[in-house]
Amino acid sequence: MEQFKEIIETLNTSKFFLFLLILIIGIVAVRIIQIFLKKLILKTRLDHTVKSFLYSLIRVVMYFIVVIVALSTVGVDVTSMVTAMGAALLAACLSLQNTLSNFVSGIILLVSKPFTAGDLIEFEGFEGYVDNIRIFYTSIHTFDNKIVRIPNFKLTSNNVANCSAGENRRVTVKTTVSYDDNITKVKSVIYDVIAKNELIIPEPESKVYVSNHLDSGVEITIFVWTKQENYYPVLFYMEEHVKLAFDENGITIPYPHVVVKK
Numbered sequence: 001m002e003q004f005k006e007i008i009e010t011l012n013t014s015k016f017f018l019f020l021l022i023l024i025i026g027i028v029a030v031r032i033i034q035i036f037l038k039k040l041i042l043k044t045r046l047d048h049t050v051k052s053f054l055y056s057l058i059r060v061v062m063y064f065i066v067v068i069v070a071l072s073t074v075g076v077d078v079t080s081m082v083t084a085m086g087a088a089l090l091a092a093c094l095s096l097q098n099t100l101s102n103f104v105s106g107i108i109l110l111v112s113k114p115f116t117a118g119d120l121i122e123f124e125g126f127e128g129y130v131d132n133i134r135i136f137y138t139s140i141h142t143f144d145n146k147i148v149r150i151p152n153f154k155l156t157s158n159n160v161a162n163c164s165a166g167e168n169r170r171v172t173v174k175t176t177v178s179y180d181d182n183i184t185k186v187k188s189v190i191y192d193v194i195a196k197n198e199l200i201i202p203e204p205e206s207k208v209y210v211s212n213h214l215d216s217g218v219e220i221t222i223f224v225w226t227k228q229e230n231y232y233p234v235l236f237y238m239e240e241h242v243k244l245a246f247d248e249n250g251i252t253i254p255y256p257h258v259v260v261k262k
Helices: 002-010 013-043 048-073 079-095 097-112 152-157 183-195 228-248
Strands: 120-123 126-133 137-142 147-151 168-177 207-213 218-227
Touching (some): 097 137, 126 147, 183 207
Antiparallel strands (some): 137 147
16 A cells, blocks of 8 residues: 555656556557467467466566566555555465465466376276366266366376276286196187177286286286276176186186194
């Protein structure tokens, strides 16, 4: 308020009209620049939300510059005004630190595009399709029909798995067989199961490995490939039909058991 009174006292009639003239010219210039600026921003590949925010921010900054230039031209000391504005912005930044972190992270996500709307992602135990990416948060639609909102700064500061990055996706299945079972037969039975499913693609080639020797048996790891949209049908198919094939061929899946002596 005191700064406003000082400005009024500084402006005499001639300076006041000069101030208005510069202000009007500045506003007209800003509006002309806005026309070209809007066309330029619209041509970019930025997200619509980023375009709108960027356009509004630049417009506010230009109007603020016009006012400062007009006041300084008529002899008003704008140093204190700029300092006060800077102090206010600093205080706002400190009080809104988390919000600003989300905002900056939102810009990073929208510009760098590690994932886009419609992509399937995995993050901190959540798995679902990206519903939308906002300035402050990202929403994902999980398989159990929940909408999860994740703060953007978490997505840029932690590992996010984009499951839609490629056309194909690998399905990994692990099972265990007894040490008494013939490994060659085990692998042959598994390959037969793989061959019966048309959703499993031939390239990359499916692989079956002995991956570990456990206390209770031999661990078998199975790698098969399928299209992104068929990941879960293939996963559940393998889990079920490998067990059924083992039962039909007398292959044992060992499990921990306790023998109680009387």
